[in-house]
Structures are given as structure tokens and as C-alpha cells.
Amino acid sequence: MRRFVAAAIFMGLAVPAAADTLSDAVAADTPYLVALYKHLHANPEVSFQEVETSARMAAELKKAGFTVTTGVGKTGVVAMLKNGDGPVVMLRADMDALPVTEETGLPYASKKTIQLEGGGSSGVMHACGHDIHMSSMIGTARHLAATKGEWAGTLIVIMQPAEERGGGARDMLADGLYERFPKPAHVIGLHDSATLPTGTLGISDGFVMANVDSVDIEVKGKGGHGAYPHTTKDPVVLASRIVGTLQTLISRELDPQTPAVVTVGAFNAGTKHNIISDAAHLQLTVRSYSDETRQFLIDGIKRIVRGEAIAAGMPEDLMPVVIVADEFTPATYNTPAQTMTIKAAFTERFGEDKVKPYRPEMGGEDFSRYHRADKSIESTLFRIGAVKQSTYDAAGGDPTKLPSLHSSKFAPDPEPTIRTGVEAMVTAARSVLGKR
Ligand SMILES: [Zn+2]
Ligand SMILES: [Zn+2]
Structure with a gap:
């Protein structure tokens, strides 16, 4: 205990001498973390442009006593605290914001704008709550550094760029995350929830988030006058049939117990009422959990596209082309052993009714x-509830009445969300770190 207080004073944390529990220590540090949160919220940066955010994170982690390496995977930060023999545990937060114009009306709302690649401009906002993740992670790092005498092992805290574009984790790994630094036996991350009230947590084992693939279908045709369809090969009709038949891939071919999504998000063709187009372009998002289901869907899309084109009498040189983007986001799998250990630790600390x-x-x-x-x-x-209790109650717990993640009106309740975030992340880390 004395060691903790001495370390805390050394770290410059406002920890009262009587702080003898995790909750008290975190409560004492929360004003600092909420101020950090408001700064991050007002100064968001989009994917791979997290330059100032990354510098601030590096400075905070250095101040907490970590050895810090910057520029890992472009703007990523790796902070390490070696603390004797024990497991290597890696905690991850993400740093990027979104091109969304904030409409929360909060005093610390973002006023930042950016030029979009395709022209025009947009506001920038932490609409996914990655500012909550960073603030909670800094609180966790400060607390675990201040209580070094109570655990053993190597703690690695990473601040990851570009989660929203799906490239940040890939780039940090490609830049030697597991070679230049000790490879972790355990990784833990948190994400805020726009449907759970503050003070609650969400945790389950197995698949919790999906494989995400982007698929483009270039439907070819033979254009001409809208009055003479018999002289053309109409790609709009063929693309429409493809969209219709794709609906049967999941409803008629896949085991009903297997979750999957095929959404045609964009259908573009043609210029004018009386012209039959030369081409139609479909853009799909394809979601699944297992590698097998992912392959089943991709193969099925290719087969349906070719089959419909044959049915439409398309010659071989006008067969549609299916392009599956190289970049995909793999499904998130919570390994059962560690996840159940963390869940048990959460239940003990927060009570069964708070752990969803x-x-x-x-x-x-x-x-x-x-x-x-x-x-x-x-x-x-795992998930941390971010919805103000009164807002949650007013919505009767109906998530459709609450602003979702990525909404311009998403406004986490910072104080209780970060407090729970730090307590939960410290608890999770301590459940797998070595004991002293
Ligand atoms: Zn997001
Ligand atoms: Zn997110």
C-alpha cells in the first residue's frame, strides 16, 4: 500500500493517502482523464493522420513511466513497462476519428474540418468514441504503473491508428509489433457501446464481430437506344437479377444457424431515360464469422453472377467481373479461456447485474x-457502456432511440464511462498478469 501511494505521488497522480481501493484511486484520477478526453474530443484526427493525438499519447505514456516507441505502423505508439518475470500482456486502444460533422452541441464539440479526397469538406468527429478508449487506456497505464509492486510481467500498451479504415492493426504488425517488442501471450481491447448505459460492461467469448469483405461487380452490356432493347444486352436488367438472386444465397443455401450478411450498398448504371447503358456497377459488403462461411459467400456470389449472366444470354466476352478487395477485416474472436477469466473478474468487481x-x-x-x-x-x-443513464432510461432501453456509433449526435457520458473503462481494463489486465 505504502509503495502504491509513494509511487502515485512520484507519478504526480492526485491520489489521496486514504486511497486503498481501485475505485478510489481511479476516481481520484478521473478529473485528469476527463480533461484529457475533452481535449482529444475537441481535436480529432482521421485515420493515419493521428499526428498530434499520437504525440500526446506518447507523452502521456512516457510521463506514466513507460518506454515509448513512436511511428510503429505510421502513427502507432508502443509503450512498454517491464516489471519482472511474468506474462507479456498487450492492451490496445485506437486513435482515429471519422469524417462526421458533430451535432452534439456539447461545449467541447469538435469544430474541425477536413478536405475530402473526392472533393468537398466535412467536419471531423470522434463519433466512434476512440477518445474514450484512449483516455481509459491512459488511466489504466497510469494506475498499473503506480501499482507496479502488486503485479509482475511485461505490460505493453499500444495506441493504434486507422481502425476505421481497417489498416492500423495490419500496419503495426507489418512494422514488427511482434518482432521488435516482446510478443504478447494476452491481448485485451475495449470499445465503448452506444446501447449500454454507463457503469455496465459487455463481454462474451467466441466470435463477437464479423469478417468484412468489400466486393465489386462490374456488369457488362451492349448499350443502345432504349426503344430497341432487342438490339442490346441490357446490364441494368442483368444487374437487377443478380441483386435479386444474391438474396437467396443466405436465405436458401446457408445453414439458417450461421450468421451472414450480403448487402448491395451501391447500384450505379446509366445516364438517361432512353439509353440502354453499356455497364452497371454493384458494390457489396459481405459479412461472416468463420473462414469457411466467408469462402462460401464469395464462391456463391461468383457462381450467381456467372449463372445469371449465362441466363441473360451474355457471350463469354461480356461476362461480369467480380472483384473481391484484397483488404478485408477478419472476424474478432474472443478466446474462451482468457475471456471467461476476465468475465469472472468483472463479475466479482462490478456485480453480476453490471456484466452483460x-x-x-x-x-x-x-x-x-x-x-x-x-x-x-x-x-x-469487451464493451463499456457509454450512454448517460438518464438518456438510456428516457429511451426505455430501446437502442433504436439512441444515437448509434458513427452518429453525429453520439455523446458518451465521459466521467462514468472513463471511470468504468479504467477500472475494467485494470481488472482485466490484472486477471492475466502475474501476481506478487
Ligand atoms: Zn467505428
Ligand atoms: Zn470504433
């Missing part, structure tokens, strides 16, 4: 890559 199931969803998270790069690594991503 993490309902698996079809969104994607590149946190998955840290486990996928070496499947012997135990991996857990």
Missing part, C-alpha cells in the same frame, strides 16, 4: 488481427 453479454454483431474491428497473426495469443475485446 456482448451480443455478437456483424460490424468489423481490426483488433481481430492481433490474435489472427498468432492464434496461440489469448484475445478479448
